[in-house]
Amino acid sequence: MNKSRTFKTGSNSSAALYRFVDLTTLILTLLLAAAIYGTVISNNYIIVLLIVTVGYLYTAETLSLYRSWRAGKLRHMVLIAWISLASAFALLFLIAFALKFTEELSRVTLSLWFTLSTVGLFISRGLVRLYKVNRRKLGLSINKVAIVGATEAGANLFNEILQHDELGYDFAGFFDDRKPERLFKDMDFNIEGRIDSAVEKAKAGEIDVLFIALPFKAEKRIADILLKLGDTTVDVHFIPDFLLSNLIHARIEHIGNIDTLSVFESPYLGAREWVKRTEDILLSSVILMLISPILCAVALGVKFTSKGPVLFKQHRYGLYGQKINVWKFRSMRVMENSAVVTQATKGDPRITKFGRFLRRTSLDELPQFFNVLFGEMSIVGPRPHAVAHNEEYRRKVEFYMLRHKVKPGITGWAQINGWRGETDTLEKMEKRVEFDLQYIKNWSLLFDLKIVFLTVFKGFISKNAY
Structure with missing residues (x-):
């Protein structure tokens, strides 16, 4: 007997239409830019077109541009399309520079192509959206x-x-x-x-x-x-x-002819895991190069203001609850890493004067970018807690351990929303976990970039960090 699957993924004709419209827009705007400036479309420009279209589609798929947009907002769609376009052109310039064929391309033509594509993506999507809305106003597709x-x-x-x-x-x-x-x-x-x-x-x-x-x-x-x-x-x-x-990500899976529904699962499935790792490697590499003078200055400050090592290594739970060693600049006179860890409080005598400055400004967390580079942490994710705190709160807070479906992060959704520092009440930890689970459930590359951007303005200094 031929069994059919109980669940099926509905076809998304709108997604196919938008993919076709985007690719057509990129091709036509390149031809228009070449015609305006009098550029001959050579093999180099065909290669350039392939690089941009592949880069555009890759970023668009990563940012879920082609999900069901029946209820999508036009401005959101256009914004993601523009981000995908900018990423594609950035990829083009990196490849062209690395392969040294930039001199064979017309910068004016490429600039004109980018400008026309930006306008074209807005107009084409607006026209498609207008067509769909008008059909529904006429009683069609209702x-x-x-x-x-x-x-x-x-x-x-x-x-x-x-x-x-x-x-x-x-x-x-x-x-x-x-x-x-x-x-x-x-x-x-x-x-x-x-x-x-x-x-x-x-x-x-x-x-x-x-x-x-x-x-x-x-x-x-x-x-x-x-x-x-x-x-x-x-x-x-x-x-x-x-x-x-x-909770997390509910998804239909098929094991042979049996349908299963996943409830607790990492959001980094398939290509998304590679996207997340690429993001972490690129961002951590760039940030480490930029902050290298700060790292040296802080290391000297720790060394000359108190006795003890510059770095402090503490056990944390990482992905899937596996123990990892998280690096920080030492901010205390003691090196606690036992089964019982007392959280820092306001006026804590264990904290050095320089350490208090480091903790207030989050500069003590900077060595964790090496943890990110080595694959133990991510730039964005739930903040790692001491193992002792994990063992305590996993019994008190519902779904606490679901935080470990992803790698711990240097910054996170909970931190930029004010839930960082001492968790002296159960309610504070519950709110932190609530925001962590919101992040895991709604993860996207764009969400990560938003959190990184907000961290610059509101994630470093906090009145709750002691």
Whole structure:
């Protein structure tokens, strides 16, 4: 018997359209730039075109430019397209400089090409978006949708539908069998009918898309609904409850003919792992070269202001909870690295005068860029805690160890949002973990660059760092 997969990935014709539009824009703008300046398109320019298109598509895929943009914002799309274009041209100049064929290219033509491409990507995407919006205003590409289950997950989905008119969704209402007191309390639901009523409407062709927002524990009811919808053409989507929607990355996998749903998984899958490592190597190499004078000055400051070694090595949990040695400039008179580690507090007598300055300005963390270069840490990620603190808080904070699905970072989403320094209350640690999990769930290269940028202005100095 030929078994078919229960889950499938829906085709994204919009993504294919945008890829085609982008590549066409890059080709046409190069031809236009050459025509304006009178440049002959030689083999060198064909090579240049290949470099730029490959670099553009690689960066665009990395930044998730071609995900489902049915609810995407035009300015967000254009911004990522421009970042991808700038990255592609930067790659072109690096390769051209390394291979020494810059003299064979017209700088004016390339500059004109870049300018025309920037404008072209904006105009072409705007036209495609305008075409889609107008189709939906004319009643084309409109889907009648309904939600089964007046739950928190259903309420969140409904709010997203309300906020995005460009989805082309015509909402038909909520359907639920439960009494009003059992519905989600934070929203006043307008129940259109019982669940069987939604099934009948789907069979009658009055509903195009049906979202099931019932909790997992209602598996028998869900199975019954799916069985009844089996002889309809309605699109059915299951909206996971909090266990999937709020944690890390939920993803369908296939082991032979068996479907599995991953719940706790690293966001760095496939090429993303290579992207993240490339980011870490490039950024850490550049930063280490730039801060080398500061490293020398700080090392001398530590050496001449207190007795002891310049660097302090402390055990931390790294990726997948494996122990690593994290390097810091020594800021204390003691070298604690035992099963019990006392966090630094305000006015802590263990901290040297120079060490207090280092901790306030985060200069004591600079040697960790070597940890990044060696692959033990990342530039951006959850801050590593002492092993003793990990063992303490993993028993107190829910999902604490999920922080270790990624490498620890020098800076992170929690730190730039003010959750750094001493965690003298359980609430502070819970907030730090909350922001760390937000980062892991929403990771992207663009998100990393945003955090790095914000760190420059608000991540180094903190009133909570002692």
